[in-house]
Amino acid sequence: MELQRIGPTPLEGSRIVFGCMTLSEDTREAITAIQTALDQGINVFDHADIYGRGQREATFSAIWDALPGLRDKIVIQSKCGIRFRGTPDPSSPGRYDFSREHIVESVEGSLRRLKTDYLDILLLHRPDPLVEPAEVAEAFTTLKQSGKVRYFGVSNHSGPQIDLLRRTLPDPLIANQMELNLLHNHLVNAGVSVNQDNLTWPVRGEGTLEYCRLHDITLQAWSPLARGHLSGNLPANADDRTVRAAEAVAQMAAAKGVSREAIVLAWLLRHPARMQAVIGTTNRERIKACCQATEVQLSREEWYTLFIAGRGGPLP
Ligand SMILES: NC(=O)c1ccc[n+]([C@@H]2O[C@H](COP(=O)([O-])OP(=O)(O)OC[C@H]3O[C@@H](n4cnc5c(N)ncnc54)[C@H](OP(=O)(O)O)[C@@H]3O)[C@@H](O)[C@H]2O)c1
Numbered sequence: 001m002e003l004q005r006i007g008p009t010p011l012e013g014s015r016i017v018f019g020c021m022t023l024s025e026d027t028r029e030a031i032t033a034i035q036t037a038l039d040q041g042i043n044v045f046d047h048a049d050i051y052g053r054g055q056r057e058a059t060f061s062a063i064w065d066a067l068p069g070l071r072d073k074i075v076i077q078s079k080c081g082i083r084f085r086g087t088p089d090p091s092s093p094g095r096y097d098f099s100r101e102h103i104v105e106s107v108e109g110s111l112r113r114l115k116t117d118y119l120d121i122l123l124l125h126r127p128d129p130l131v132e133p134a135e136v137a138e139a140f141t142t143l144k145q146s147g148k149v150r151y152f153g154v155s156n157h158s159g160p161q162i163d164l165l166r167r168t169l170p171d172p173l174i175a176n177q178m179e180l181n182l183l184h185n186h187l188v189n190a191g192v193s194v195n196q197d198n199l200t201w202p203v204r205g206e207g208t209l210e211y212c213r214l215h216d217i218t219l220q221a222w223s224p225l226a227r228g229h230l231s232g233n234l235p236a237n238a239d240d241r242t243v244r245a246a247e248a249v250a251q252m253a254a255a256k257g258v259s260r261e262a263i264v265l266a267w268l269l270r271h272p273a274r275m276q277a278v279i280g281t282t283n284r285e286r287i288k289a290c291c292q293a294t295e296v297q298l299s300r301e302e303w304y305t306l307f308i309a310g311r312g313g314p315l316p
Contacts, residue, residue, distance in 0.1 A: 001014045001015070001016065001040060001041025001042060001043075001291060001294055002014070002015045002294040003015070003043070004218075004274055004276070005218075006044075006075070006121070006151075006174055006175060006218045006276070007151070007153070007172060007173075007174025007175055007216055007217055007218050008172055008174065008216045009150075009151050009174055011075055011120065011121075011151070012043075013043060013044040013075050013218075013276060014041055014042045014043045014044050014276075015269055015275075015276055015277065015293075015294050016040075016042055016265065016276070016277050016279055016290055016291055016293065016294065017042065017044040017045070017046050017220060017276050017277065017278040017279070018033075018034070018037040018042045018044070018045050018046065018278075018279065018287075019046045019222065019278045019279055019280040020045055020046060020047045020051060020056045020057075020060055021046075021048070021051045021052075021056065021280055022056075022280055022282055023051075023052075023056045023059055023060060023282060024059070024282060025052070025055060025059060027059055027062045029282075030059045030060065030062065030282075031062055031063060031066050032284065033282040033283075033284065033287065034060070034063050035066070035067075036284045036287045036288065037287055038067075038070075038074075040287060040288060040291035041291065042287075042291070043073065043074045043075055044074070044075040044077065044276065045060065045074060045075070045076050045077070046077055046078075046177075046220070046278050047060065047076065047077065047078040047079070047110065047114070048078055048079035048080075048082070048125060049078060049079065049080050049082075049106045049109055049110050050079075050082050050084065050125075053084070054109065054113050057078065057110055057113035057114045058113040058114075060114060061113065061114050061115040061116075064115055064116075071116060075120040075121065076114065076116065076119055076120050076121075077119060077120060077121035077122070077123060077153075077175075078107075078110045078114070078119050078121075078122060078123070079122070079123040079124070079125040079155055079177075080102070080103055080106035080107060080110070080122065080123075080124065080125060081096050081097060081098055081102070081103070081106070081124045081125040081126060081128060082094075082095075082096060082097075082125045082126060083095050083096070083097045083102070096125075096126055096127070096128035096129070096130075097128060098124060098128040098130070098131045098132070098135065098136055099132075099135060100135040100136070100138045100139040100142075103124075103136065103139035103140075103143075104139050104142055104143060107119065107122060107143055107148055107149060108148070111148060117147070117148070118147055118148055118149065118150060119148065119149045119150070120150050120151065121149075121150070121151045121152070121153055121174065121175060122140075122143065122149045122151075122152050122153070123152075123153045123154055123155045123175065123177055124136070124152075124153075124154045124155065124157070124165075125155050125156070126155065126156045127154075127156060127157050127158075127161050131164070131165070133164055133165050133167065133168035133169065134168050136165060136168070136169065137168045137169050137170060140152050140169060140170065140171065141170055144170075144171065151171070151174050152169070152171055152173055152174065153173050153174045153175030153176060153177070153217070153218075154173055154175070154176050154177075155176065155177035155178070155220075155222075156177070156178060156179075157176055157208075158205065158207075158208050158211075159207050159208050159210075159211030159212075162176065162211065162215070162217070166215075172215075172216070172217075173215075173217055174216075174217060174218060175217060175218045175219075175220055176208070176212050176217050176218075176219055176220070177219075177220040177221075177222050177278065178205070178208065178219060178220070178221065178222065179221070179222050179223050180219070180221035180222070180223075180224065180268065180275070181221065181223055181224050181225065181226040181230075181264065181268070181310075182226060182230055182245055182249070182264055182267055182306055182307075182309075182310035183226045183229060183230065183241070183242060183245060183310055184223065184226065185307070185310050185311055186202075186203065186204040186205045187205045187208055187209040187219075188209065188271070188307065189201060189203065189311050190203045190204065190205055190206040190207070190208075190209075191206075191209065191210070192315055192316060193206075193316065194206070196316045200312060200313050201311060201312060201313075209273055212273065213272075213273050218274070218275070218276060219273050219275040219276075220275065220276045220277075220278050221268050221275050221276070221277050221278060222278045222280075223280065224264070224265055224268055224277035224278060224279060225261060225264055225265070225279060225280070225281065225290070226264070227280075228281075228286075229242055229246065230242070230245055230246045230249045230260065230264050231246075231249065231259070231260035231261045231263075231264055231289075232260060234246050240312075241309075241310075241311075241312035244309050244312075245306070245309040245310045245312075247309075248305060248306055248309035248310075249263045249264055249306065249309075252302060252305070252306070256296065258292050258295070258296055259289035259290075259292050260289075261281075261286060261289040261290045261292070261293070262289060262290065262292035262293040262295070262296050263293075263296065263298075263306070264293075265277045265279070265290055265293035266293045266296035266297075266298050267298065267303060267306045267307070267310075269293055269294065269296075270298045270303050277290075277293070
């Protein structure tokens with residue numbers, strides 16, 4: 001497994017990250033999946049306080065007994081800032097909360113459930129329109145000084161939203177986790193759609209990818225497998241674009257003698273932004289299939305062939 005630096009930190013993280021959102025509630029199954037990831041060289045594990053309402057972090061903590069001495073060899077990141085409907089009051093809506101109090105409490109909950117003293121990385125999960133950067137700065141300072149969090153980042157944030165935070169935060173933001181895959185390719189497609197009429201596909205997130213490259217913020221692609229739609233899990237009602245992209249992936253995988261998952265992920269890893277791919281599969285064979293991606297070399301022509309199939313039409 002190839003490693004890469006995460007942002008400007010000394011952290012050496014695997015290019016494939018193991019996402020824990022759908023980790024099994026069954027401890028034995030969960031440990032098997034985590035162990036498979038570790039055996040493949042994955043050393044970064046992605047959590048959020050809300051995954052399974054905290055259950056995923058709690059289940060993950062069984063790994064410490066199974067593999068003593070592991071903690072300092074892996075990178076654990078979690079996220080905060082999303083609050084469920086009905087908490088604390090029955091009438092409270094589902095919402096985002098970047099208040100100092102919520103950020104600190106959320107991290108303390110994650111640490112308790114994960115049975116660890118520190119998070120390597122904390123991400124703010126989704127932009128909170130009511131964010132007060134000074135409050136976030138206070139929370140981050142408290143967490144850093146107490147040794148509870150080493151580094152900070154964001155998720156689902158645009159460049160200007162990151163700028164707003166960076167102006168006040170004492171430390172750099174080192175990662176931005178965004179949905180990105182061959183089908184959900186807005187961040188890449190926006191770059192080739194600048195100043196174009198008659199777009200067949202909406203442009204979203206313009207400039208985010210370039211912003212992250214400019215500021216040494218590692219992009220972490222979530223749902224990088226497009227939930228398997230291009231690698232064996234084609235929906236019954238798939239549109240033409242998805243069907244053609246799945247065919248392009250299958251052809252290239254056959255030609256190269258690798259898994260379809262490896263091709264889908266290699267498309268992300270080939271991008272010069274040096275992204276990480278946060279996979280969500282907990283299936284042993286699929287985890288292994290994903291990890292072949294770092295061995296795949298895509299030529300410029302192969303990368304564009306996949307991109308054109310994924311965007312559903314030729315370039316401008
Ligand atoms: N920051 C955010 O806002 C955000 C949002 C969502 C997720 N995430 C992170 O990103 C990670 C990955 O997200 P994701 O799960 O949506 O990504 P994904 O890796 O694109 O999809 C994984 C899902 O697709 C299924 N799948 C894949 N290939 C399949 C196949 N051939 N046949 C049947 N099922 C297949 C997997 O089931 P199996 O387990 O059976 O393989 C799993 O449920 C999460 O764990 C989480 O850590 C972050």
